[in-house]
């Protein structure tokens with residue numbers, strides 16, 4: 094029997110908070126509140142499943158276009174999340190990382206995310222990686238600009254540029270061998286990537302749940318992980334049994 098796939102890096106697009114709220118006859122932000130609580134549940138479940146990096150798409154560079162009140166609520170979520178869950182994260186040895194254009198965040202949010210990273214810096218367990226004010230095209234553009242500068246200064250020739258040099262200049266580089274997700278799950282039935290980890294997802298398995306994020310529970314995660322473990326990942330090669 095083929096060996097099971099190892100799930101080291103799981104990425105999730107947590108979609109459907111607004112629809113969850115509407116179904117309950119509540120304002121959209123109630124969905125974000127419940128979505129925030131679900132981050133804790135799924136983080137602990139991912140840790141139990143032996144996942145090493147959990148990347149969660151929490152705020153995209155496009156989300157600034159939402160109504161002012163909703164943006165303000167979303168910007169305050171990290172404040173509330175770390176206030177409420179930091180003791181649990183510490184008790185479970187979780188290391189927090191926030192990737193995105195952090196210097197554009199409101200000062201309070203900036204301070205809180207920096208503090209969460211500093212407080213958990215020595216933890217050695219699961220890496221909980223929030224993408225917050227993150228956009229993949231911007232990230233790739235920055236990497237290209239940096240390499241362009243290196244060519245201009247004569248440090249390298251364009252011929253020397255390879256995939257590794259680009260990977261090393263992305264915000265996921267610090268995760269080393271685990272920098273590319275093995276599996277991406279998007280909730281709420283939408284089937285799009287929405288500018289999330291475009292380069293890093295090149296060979297990831299994709300999975301879609303019809304459930305809205307606040308309803309996506311530990312059992313759902315377990316089912317998606319089991320299904321992933323039994324998939325046939327070929328990375329562009331032919332199946333071993335066919336060769």
Ligand code: FPP
Pocket residue numbers: 107108109110111112113125128129132150151152156167170171174175223281306
């Ligand atoms: C997408 O649902 C969800 C978001 C834009 C926000 C995601 C944020 C969380 C789940 C909480 C994150 C927690 C922390 C600590 C930052 P949507 O609003 O697009 O839903 P809709 O498509 O149904 O309208």
